[in-house]
Amino acid sequence: MPADYIIIGAGTSGLVLANRLSANPNTTVVVIEPGPDDRNNPNVTDPLNRGRNANTSIDWSYKSVPQSQLNNRTVEFTAGKLVGGTSMINGLMYIRTAVPEIDGWEYLGATGWNWDNLWPYHKDIERFTDPTPDQLKAGAGANPEYHGRSGEVAVSYPPQLLTGSFYSTLAATWECLGVPICQDANGGKVEGFTVRPMMIDRESSIRASAAKAFYYPIAERSNLHLIRGTALSLLWSDDFEGKKQVSTGVRYLDSEGNPRSIALDLSGEVIIAAGALATPTILEASGVGSQAHLTKLGIDVRVDLPGVGENLQDQPDLTLSYIPKTPTPGALTPYAAFITARDIFGDRTDDIAESTKANLPTWAETVASASGHVSKDAIESIFRHQHDLIFRKKVAIGEITLTSSEVIASEYWSLLPFSRGSIHLNHDIQPFVAISRLTQKFWATGPAADLVTGKEEPKDNEMPSNATDDQWASYVKKNMVPNCHVLGTAAMMSRELGGVVDEELRVYGTGNVRVVDASVIPLQVTGHLVSTIYAIAARAADIILGVKTVPA
Template sequence: MHGPQASCTSGLLVANRLSANPNTRVVLIEPGSDDRNNPNVTDPLNRDENANSPIDWSYESTPQSRLNDRSVEFTAGKIVGGSSMINGMMYIRTAVPEVDGWERLGAKGWNWDTLWPFYKGIERFVDPTPEQAEAGAGVNPEYHGRSGEIAVGYPSQLLTGNLSPTLAATWEILGVSVCQDANGGKVEGYTVRPMMVDRESGLRASAATAFYYPISDRPNLKLMRGTALHLLWIEHAREAGSQCIMLNESGEVIVAAGALVTPTILEASGVGNPSLLTKLGIKARVELPGVGENFQDQPDLTLSYCPKTATPGVFTPYAAFVTAKDVFGDKTEDIAAATEANLRTWAETVAATSNHVGPDAIESIFRLQHDLIFKKKVAIGEITMTPSKAIASEYWSLLPFSRGSVHLHSKTANGTYKVDIDPRFFQIDYDEQSFIALCRLTEKFLATDPAAKQVTGRIDPKADQIPTDATDEQWKSFVKSATVPNCHVLGTAAMMSRELGGVVDENLRVYGTENVRVVDASVIPLQVTGHLVSTIYAVAARAADLILGTRSESAEQ
């Protein structure tokens, strides 16, 4: 028996794979509704209607000292299928060196070569039409799977014509070359991003449509409406009570509640930092101070402009993935040296706010991250272009050094817990410095021909906030007032060595337990280039393979 597990994006994929064996029973626990006919979910063009709706958890952060003490909001899908039902549907995988870095942090056997078959295996890619190809939609056939469950391709609503070639030509002038297909592990450059949309039906492709709806009638698969609050450590079934799910001796609990919730389930179950758990009156079962730490998200900001020609009702998935050299130019080597010299200081800063994860561990992670940025030259920013009634150029940092946390805070009257979500945006000064440089590059792009001919003026920020010759201080003021989360949260139950603050081992099993695993974004130890959901699917597919493999080994023994 496998179960219970939360039914977020990754949980449905794992449940699909495990329940394929009729002798394996799987129970899914999901508090959200089965809202499969909601047009704001199914119609990709309505994707912006879901934030702050009944199917969004709308998690609030603690006030952020580097964002004018604002609380910021994290969207997350409160629905069967999780955030895959409300996300932007873009599908770009991460870069080769980033996945290889997981193994360097202690996730034995996790590297690009081992993850690659799962990236391809879950994908059902459809080639662009001739008109889409002419408009910039590219494909390298070797990079894509054709028989998986997730529909990936270029939607019929893709804007065709000469806009993408215009953007590509502008980026070329700024030294950013075209990446025809960014899904082969080299992401850097300008690209037209494929999306998780079924081109034939025109509908969103999600974890629910791919992995749950087609097999929801399996007799050995049950979806239970409810909330998984914590695990009980018991020896006899009679102690469980009517509100619990009991497992047989070979059963497992697979926590797949997402990077914001999984750590709180573990802490409520006695897994985490003993000093924190004791204050909350929770008996410490497994000492793992990394639970809820290593929180990483990407600061996000948007500049908007008046378009020369409005283009509503179409998709414009245009983006440039820019490197440190693209962002910093001739200053790159000096910034690389200064950054390296500060890694120890930054590690001490992060350690001072962490739950007993020491500076030595954090410094070793930072050195790997520095290597990715300045030696492996992976992208550090994504800059998008979305022409509609206005031209929105949204951009975010991909590899910030700041580290936040998510922890239980206090017990409520009904027995649940309040939670502190603290992303600590711009905790490290470099993150603010690089973000402002990214802002300037975005502004420069839209002031450079031929892209400049697509706009007639800037809408936001206003000229009195950010004039043409704006100072760093003016940019800092705007950044503090307008930055929001990108909602690509990961790392809070990291798959790393225990010495580095890891929470799960290379089999996704929680250290110190025999039958508890985590399979969601919280296990990914470092931020990823591209779009998080593509890597979550691949991790979940490989996790299911590992779980099935370890079960087979146990049966043979």
């Protein structure tokens, strides 16, 4: 029997859609997923084991080509290869992005996608548990207006939250450095030092994944079918005569490697939810992408869309670690400071803003030349919007985390890098070095300095407190890793800017193919990517079902 909906990928967004679209028992929903159902894996379910899943059988471990700006190192991107996708192996943190970033999607051509229209979905999918009295004393905060109480995704402060004076020591140090306290960062303003809620069911202390929230409870629906297989490409109708391309199904390999196909109902839709690193390859294999690129590969071009696979963005990541006076094994310390350009550049901010603006045309030309598919003018227009977010809207551009166990570690990353693709990291060395310096300065400032006895990584002889810009740049190139918050490769933007999907998440030039995953997000986001993906998927389901999506 033909399917009404074929969903490629049973990850974070795919399972939200499967849940919502199969709620009608007269609708047949098929989900194609190559990974296993690994719901009983303790490294998945136990939040304290969340760091044990990289480079295992449930991690795609995507490898890049050698990166010229990272000493020709090959870097690796973690992504969940199981039912539930990356929501099963991520760091569990749950902070939404900033209001100006979401509002900016409309500027880039995604009509109707703004904070006010996405906000109800943020709250609808959340099942928030208020912090305990001890957690409140340890810095946890909750503004009742910011949270949903009856959604599917459990969000709480973890039962293993380290209580005592650790939080107040960190908070006092950040205040000494001019970074304010943010009691609850989930209302669209994230700047400042905060305790991050996590996707944990506090009663059971178990990970709250997309699978647990949206699939396990409805897995037995007779109209919902999960197929273990790997999607290869879309099937197309040959009767289009210059009209929009219409998919008739999906070609895939089953779990034993045999070629199969699934037919789509005449009024049905294909929804690609394979993630920012896999979705473009499925589109290209289906003849949707840059005509020049597809022709070289010998693929018949169905839709010439130069933006497919372009605009890839991640966040460069480093960790400085210190030896604690008092180790705290078994505790969770979800503390982070979201810092602005002013926080890291201080009195130099206006000069940095001016020099950055002057460099935008050159950076855009570099990206356009490397791409060969998207115009320099389009990229420069996006960069100018990004510059406005950073220097005029003053959104956070760095996240510095603070964790304590056998060592005290500060992992940090740039939130809004100008880099695109995989080889242009030189655009973002200056702010990343500034974040590095601020992180190092934090642990040399009282009262936080009293928590540690010395550096664990890097050692003083490798990176002294007065290290030069060249020394920091060398260290970054040697040690930087991806943050695995990859997005933008099938962006929801105007076609002129290199967009791939329209405001209804439909692939340009097609009549019944949509993309719903991180690849549609046009610019990097503050906070944690998963929160934005959940809200997008929930709103996408309403769009597909024809439900009014603008709040009354």
